Amino acid sequence: xxxxxxxxxxxxxxxxxxxxxxxxxxxxxxxxxxxxxxxxxxxxxxxxxxxxxxxxxxxxxxxxxxxxxxxxxxxxxxxxxxxxxxxxxxxxxxxxxxxxxxxxxxxxxxxxxxxxxxxxxxxxxxxxxxxxx
Numbered sequence: 001x002x003x004x005x006x007x008x009x010x011x012x013x014x015x016x017x018x019x020x021x022x023x024x025x026x027x028x029x030x031x032x033x034x035x036x037x038x039x040x041x042x043x044x045x046x047x048x049x050x051x052x053x054x055x056x057x058x059x060x061x062x063x064x065x066x067x068x069x070x071x072x073x074x075x076x077x078x079x080x081x082x083x084x085x086x087x088x089x090x091x092x093x094x095x096x097x098x099x100x101x102x103x104x105x106x107x108x109x110x111x112x113x114x115x116x117x118x119x120x121x122x123x124x125x126x127x128x129x130x131x132x133x
Contacts, residue, residue, distance in 0.1 A: 001039065001040055002038070003037070004018055004037045006039075007043075007044065011044075011047050011051065013047075018037070021047075021060075022037060024060065026064050027047060046067070050063055057084075057085065098127055101127075
């Protein structure tokens with residue numbers, strides 16, 4: 001059994017974070033007679049899993065749910081997370097392209113308000129035009 005200070009150093013996370021996990025029910029730990037939190041191997045394994053899920057971009061409420069579902073459903077959620085990250089990467093690539101185009105061609109001119117086109121639509125059209133050049 002390890003105390004909070006030991007686990008904090010081992011995991012590289014703050015004592016407060018460990019306490020928060022316990023308070024939120026994500027990580028339930030045993031208590032000593034003096035009411036100190038005590039971590040066994042099962043707790044350490046769960047901390048490791050929490051850290052891995054956090055590295056994947058899951059929020060704590062999602063991590064809590066991951067611990068409550070069968071492994072078969074975890075695979076589905078991991079696949080969904082992967083797809084979400086891939087979509088985010090695609091959006092970021094588009095932003096990189098647009099920023100690069102603005103760097104090369106300069107800031108686009110504001111559209112004529114009598115042109116009947118919203119700023120959003122105008123930007124979409126600009127993007128298409130700039131990609132063709």
